[in-house]
Amino acid sequence: MTTIIYTTPTMLLKSPQIITMAGDVILNGAVRTEGDQIVEIGVGVKATKADATIKLEDCILLPGLVNTHSHLDLSCLAGKMAPPTSFADWVRQVIAARTEATDMTVADGLREALQQCYRSGITCVGDHVGHLGILPFLLQTPLKGRAFLEIVGPTEERGRAAIARATEAIRLYTPSAKRMRLSMTPHAAYSVHPIILRELLRKSSSDDIVSIHCAESAEEWECFSRAAGPLYDLATSRGLPNFKSMRSPTAYLAQHGSIPNAALLIHCNYVDNTDLAAIKAAGATIVHCPQSHRFFGAAPFPMDRFLETGIAMALGTDSLASAASLNMLTEMQMVKEAHPELSAQTILAMATTNGAAALRMADRCGAIVPGLAADLIAARIVDTALDPYENVLRNTEVPFVVMGGRIVRNVLKGEHGI
């Protein structure tokens, strides 16, 4: 009789600096992983016989980055968008491109997008899915996170049809979605019929997080505060009922079912003090997408007002239809550039622990703690005079990425035991 022994891959990663995001930086320590989990961390952690030992010389080990807002299915649009004449024109172009996209073009775009994610250390995403045909491909990737199936439907009939398609996709794909949780979410207030919007906002729960674009552009502010302008015209020409002007886009959301508890509000580039109070009361997280913010030339992002109000902040790349890359290091660098008063540690928290908490995945990722997923990345120590957090922000890509206990990227030289 033959006995088959199934071994679990184990690794010991040694590093001169370990940022855990759950305490002080550990100097000359190690992280041990078993299977897809972190099992031990500290100084003096010893390798077992089974461990592959990797010395990350001149590197900082840190948790994989959480991209709290992406649209991986729009990656096929990279470099294909004409310079938009307005936000409404950009939306129009995306709608047209979406109509032409096929499962194969979307899957090809995803392949390139994944390489960008790995290069910048993204291991977890809050991904908006508009093209359902991406799901079988997306769910095979090592990424973990949430797939938010976007409901777009300016008429009630189209909204109901979108919900039916999303419901069927969730039923079909959830059994094979080991690392991603599937749920549906309204795309934006200007693209969803108010009856459908109200239903989706009220459906929000700890499992069904609402992740909605809100107050992204000056045109969106005009659309809701004046019931006029190019975005209002586009939305109503597509079937959205005419509506009366409100104080702001956020006020419109509140009017149609309230800002759901712990929702993700994507962008919020334009807010007033009443909005801030409502967002704070709802415990919502703002997801700032700096590259996309710059692309649309939005007003300076009100970061200090959000932080002063005590509102949680996370970061996202948005899509390659408005951002030049899916690079969370670039997003963090842009935050530092625009808000030099913020510490690198605060900015890194937005791209790790805050993102994980916003996606309700803090019990799975976002920090280096025993029991969490072995999603680990190494950044280079660029300047020994800088602290580890500042050094992370000096990297434009990361040389080493582990996802779920497996190495998915390694361009280090001279490492041992691989």
Ligand SMILES: [Zn+2]
């Ligand atoms: Zn978006």
